[in-house]
Amino acid sequence: MTALTLRNATLLPVSGARDWLHGWMTVDSDGRISGIGEGEPPPSDGEIIDVTGKFVAPGFVSAHSHIYTGGMRGVAPDSTLYPWVTRNTEMLLTAQAEDLYWLTLAGSLDFLSNGVTSAYNFTQSRVLSLFDYTSSTMKAAAVQPVEFLTRQIDASADAGIRFVASVRLDDEQLPEDEALSVFGEVMDYAKTTVPPDHYLGGSVYGAVQWSSSAKTARRERAMMDRHGVTNQAHFVETAEQLDIQQAKFDWYDEAGTLGPDFAFGHFVHPTDRMLERAAGAGCSMVWQPLSNGRLGSGIADIPRVLDAGMRVGIGLDDQSCTDVADPFENMRAGLYTQRARHSDASVLSPADMLGLHTLGAAAAIGVDDRVGSLEVGKYADFVVVDPRNPDTGPIWNPVATYVLACTLRNLDAVYVGGRASWSSGRSTHPLAERAVDELHERMVRVAGESGFHPAVPHRAHPR
Structure with a gap:
C-alpha cells in the first residue's frame, strides 16, 4: 500500500543510474521506497505532497x-x-x-x-x-x-x-x-x-x-x-x-x-x-x-x-x-x-x-543495502531542499546547484521512513525543546564540576 507520494520533484537518486530526473517517488506503509520515475505518479489513496521546484535527495x-x-x-x-x-x-x-x-x-x-x-x-x-x-x-x-x-x-x-x-x-x-x-x-x-x-x-x-x-x-x-x-x-x-x-x-x-x-x-x-x-x-x-x-x-x-x-x-x-x-x-x-x-x-x-x-x-560502513540512495526497497530517508528559499538563481545543473549553492537555509523537510522528522524549521520530536534545555543544564553543570564555565548563560525554552 502506498502511504506517501511525492510529485513534481527534482530527484537526485545517487543510485548510479542517472544524476537527476523530474518526476515522482512513492513510499509504502513499511516506510520503504516503493517506486520512483519520471513524469506523473501512479494513482494513490495515500498522502500526496507536491514538491514543485524542490530537490528530493537521500538523507x-x-x-x-x-x-x-x-x-x-x-x-x-x-x-x-x-x-x-x-x-x-x-x-x-x-x-x-x-x-x-x-x-x-x-x-x-x-x-x-x-x-x-x-x-x-x-x-x-x-x-x-x-x-x-x-x-x-x-x-x-x-x-x-x-x-x-x-x-x-x-x-x-x-x-x-x-x-x-x-x-x-x-x-x-x-x-x-x-x-x-x-x-x-x-x-x-x-x-x-x-x-x-x-x-x-x-x-x-x-x-x-x-x-x-x-x-x-x-x-x-x-x-x-x-x-x-x-x-x-x-x-x-x-x-x-x-x-x-x-x-x-x-x-x-x-x-x-x-x-x-x-x-x-x-x-x-x-x-x-x-x-x-x-x-x-x-x-x-x-x-x-x-x-x-x-x-x-x-x-x-x-x-x-x-x-x-x-x-x-x-x-x-x-x-x-x-x-x-x-x-x-x-x-x-x-x-x-x-x-x-x-x-x-x-x-x-x-x-x-x-x-x-x-x-x-x-x-x-556496510549499510548501503538499506540507506544512502533513493532506490526501490531502501528506507525512505530523504531530504526536501528548496533552492528558491533563499533563491539560488536559475538551475543549470541540479546536482551542482544542490552541492555548491544550497545550504541549511534551503532545507525544507527531513523524512525518515517516509515520516517527517523535521519540517518548517522545527523538529517534530516531542522532546526536541526539552533536549536542548537538558543539554545546556547538564553540560554546564558537569563541566563546572571540573572548573569549566560558559561565557554566556542559556535561557531555557518556556514550558
Whole structure:
C-alpha cells in the first residue's frame, strides 16, 4: 500500500543510474521506497505532497560521528587533536549515564534537523581517558557503569535516527575479561532493544592508535568475529607523533583485522605501503573534511585513496570539532580543499561529493543495502531542499546547484521512513525543546564540576 507520494520533484537518486530526473517517488506503509520515475505518479489513496521546484535527495549519512558532543562546540578553538580531545574529556569527567542520554538525544536530533538520517556513532566510552604524550596511550581518569553506554544507545533510538553503535573495548584500562564481557553485553543490548529498522548494526570503536601493544588488535578482531560486527579505527588522523601512529598499522594487519568489514577513520597520513595494503584488503576510509581542517590535522589526499581502490565515505565527526553538523558545508569544504591541493578543479565533482556523503558513506560502513540512495526497497530517508528559499538563481545543473549553492537555509523537510522528522524549521520530536534545555543544564553543570564555565548563560525554552 502506498502511504506517501511525492510529485513534481527534482530527484537526485545517487543510485548510479542517472544524476537527476523530474518526476515522482512513492513510499509504502513499511516506510520503504516503493517506486520512483519520471513524469506523473501512479494513482494513490495515500498522502500526496507536491514538491514543485524542490530537490528530493537521500538523507545524508555520517559515517563517522561522536553524537554526544554538541555541548562542547567552540571548545579549545586553536588546539590540535590531542589537546582538544583532552579538554573535551576533562569537561565530562563527572558525567553520569543520564547526562549522556540527554547529550546524545540532543545530538541525534541536531543531526536529523540538518538532514543527517543515518550515522555511525562512536559512543563515549564508560572509561573516560586522557591522552598521555609520553607513552602515546590513553590513561583512565574515570570509570562509569555499563548504563553509561546503554543510555547513549537508548537516546539515539529514541531520537529516531538510524545508527551503528560503536563501542571501545578499553582493554588496557580495564581487566581483559571485564572489557570483553561489557562489549558483548552492550552489543546484545543494542540488538535486542533498538527497533530493527533503526539499528544498522554494532561495531568496534578501534583504538589501536592509542594502545601500547598488538594485543588490542587481536582482541578487536576476536570481538568482530564473536559478535558479527564491523570495526572503525581512528588512524593516522593527525601529524602529531605520526611515526608512532604509522608503526601500529602492522598490528592490525598481523591480527587479520583488515578486510571489507574494517574502516579507517580519518586516514589522513598513510604511507604508500599502508594505502596499498588497506586497499588490497578491501578496507574503507571515512573522511572528515571540516574536522580535519578545524583541528589542523591535515588534508587527506582523496583522489590518491580512490585511485588505490579504497571505498571512501564522509562523516561529520564531533559536533565539537565540526561545530556545525552541516553536511552541505562538509561537502563544499572537502571539494574545495581537494581541488586546491591538486590545483585541479576536475579531481572531484559535485556529484562525487554528494555520493561520498550519502551512498559512499553508507558503503564505507556496510549499510548501503538499506540507506544512502533513493532506490526501490531502501528506507525512505530523504531530504526536501528548496533552492528558491533563499533563491539560488536559475538551475543549470541540479546536482551542482544542490552541492555548491544550497545550504541549511534551503532545507525544507527531513523524512525518515517516509515520516517527517523535521519540517518548517522545527523538529517534530516531542522532546526536541526539552533536549536542548537538558543539554545546556547538564553540560554546564558537569563541566563546572571540573572548573569549566560558559561565557554566556542559556535561557531555557518556556514550558
